[in-house]
Amino acid sequence: MPSIPSIFVSGYTEEGYGAGPGLVRFELLAHGLVGERRAESPTLVNPSFVIAGGGCLLAAEEGPHGNVVALDPLTLNVAGRVPTGGADSCHVALIEDQVWAANYSSGNASLVPLAGLLGSEPVSPRLLAHPGSGPVSDRQGESHAHQVTATPWGTALVSDLGADRVDEYALAGGRFELLGSAQLPPGAGPRHVALKGDFLLVAGELDGCVHVLQRTPRDGGSDYFWRWLSKTPLADSAQAVESAESFSPSHIELSHDGNQLYAAVRGPNTIVVLDVRGLQSHQSPRFLGAVSSGGNWPRHFALDTLNGKIYVANQLSNNVAVFELDELGIPGAKPIQSVDFGSPNCILIA
Numbered sequence: 001m002p003s004i005p006s007i008f009v010s011g012y013t014e015e016g017y018g019a020g021p022g023l024v025r026f027e028l029l030a031h032g033l034v035g036e037r038r039a040e041s042p043t044l045v046n047p048s049f050v051i052a053g054g055g056c057l058l059a060a061e062e063g064p065h066g067n068v069v070a071l072d073p074l075t076l077n078v079a080g081r082v083p084t085g086g087a088d089s090c091h092v093a094l095i096e097d098q099v100w101a102a103n104y105s106s107g108n109a110s111l112v113p114l115a116g117l118l119g120s121e122p123v124s125p126r127l128l129a130h131p132g133s134g135p136v137s138d139r140q141g142e143s144h145a146h147q148v149t150a151t152p153w154g155t156a157l158v159s160d161l162g163a164d165r166v167d168e169y170a171l172a173g174g175r176f177e178l179l180g181s182a183q184l185p186p187g188a189g190p191r192h193v194a195l196k197g198d199f200l201l202v203a204g205e206l207d208g209c210v211h212v213l214q215r216t217p218r219d220g221g222s223d224y225f226w227r228w229l230s231k232t233p234l235a236d237s238a239q240a241v242e243s244a245e246s247f248s249p250s251h252i253e254l255s256h257d258g259n260q261l262y263a264a265v266r267g268p269n270t271i272v273v274l275d276v277r278g279l280q281s282h283q284s285p286r287f288l289g290a291v292s293s294g295g296n297w298p299r300h301f302a303l304d305t306l307n308g309k310i311y312v313a314n315q316l317s318n319n320v321a322v323f324e325l326d327e328l329g330i331p332g333a334k335p336i337q338s339v340d341f342g343s344p345n346c347i348l349i350a
Contacts, residue, residue, distance in 0.1 A: 001052060001073050001350050007034055007302070007311065008348040009320055009341055010047040010059065017046050018315070018343025023059065023076055026339075028349065032309040033322060034339050041076035044069060052350045053094035054114045060089040060101050068092055068099050068110070070117050073350065080117040084110035085125040086145075093148040095156050096171060100148040102158060107131065107143030109158045109169075111176065130178055132163025135186045136206050140164070146191045146205075155179060159190040161205055166190055166213075166226070182213050182226030194254050194261060199279045200226060201261055203249040208241035209233050210252065210263065210274065210285055230284040234263050234272045244268055250298060255305040260329050261285060264298035264312065271298065271312060271323070271331050288328070294321025294335040302347035305329060313344035320344055 011020020027035035066089025086103025116123030134140030189206025246267030295314025
């Protein structure tokens with residue numbers, strides 16, 4: 001990673017997706033503000049998610065023919081590019097030396113060996129699919145994989161917005177195989193997830209709620225299943241969700257200490273904070289507050305609760321808004337900085 005603190009922002013580049021510059025590395029100043037541009041990678045096409053791993057940056061390129069791309073974190077030069085074999089790759093993760101991609105439109109997940117991505121020999125992805133559908137006809141006619149998440153116990157979770165499931169894959173005999181699924185209520189539309197111990201927190205893009213499930217032993221053995229416990233609206237009331245013209249949660253993330261859950265909600269364009277300290281005693285998440293995202297259509301954010309900042313990618317207003325967090329972890333009413341950026345969709349601090 002770069003020797004100076006950096007913040008990376010990606011944005012959609014093609015007509016129909018957005019008008020962004022690809023991927024840019026900014027200097028991150030000592031007081032948490034975004035500084036000068038230090039590098040740019042204009043050769044990326046619709047980078048939709050970026051992570052750090054394996055000594056490089058890994059990005060998903062979203063389009064009819066998706067790719068995973070490895071980049072030098074200092075120069076942002078492309079070090080490798082491999083097709084995912086899926087359509088509209090919208091998320092990337094590194095698990096057990098495998099680069100995973102969630103392919104939204106084709107409804108599957110892809111695996112590519114990191115060594116193959118960085119190597120000179122052609123490599124083919126392995127595809128994992130578990131087809132399904134849901135009751136929301138215009139959004140759930142088929143599976144839509146949206147995120148891949150590593151668990152502390154060595155499995156991979158793939159959220160399927162179209163099938164109201166989070167599928168879990170385990171490594172067996174050198175290959176990842178379907179272990180089971182966490183089933184959500186019909187029409188929830190699981191998008192992004194966060195793990196707090198044995199609790200799985202799921203953002204429902206279609207129902208506007210955070211769902212809580214618990215990993216539960218089956219008959220006292222080593223096997224387990226995911227038990228659905230509750231749902232909490234990402235607003236001060238369920239009525240606020242139901243009456244909104246548009247209400248579409250995107251990203252969720254836990255604070256550094258795991259006590260609070262942050263969520264971005266498109267439509268009302270808010271950042272919502274929930275108290276999740278009571279999960280162990282089966283208390284539902286508690287609404288703490290919501291503030292403006294500082295723009296339109298907050299697709300993603302990066303959280304730095306150690307230094308008291310949150311960075312929000314407002315896709316449709318073409319800006320990144322920086323907020324200071326108060327002593328309770330609530331963002332301020334107004335951003336302390338707004339950075340112009342075309343169609344931002346992901347932010348990474350590294």
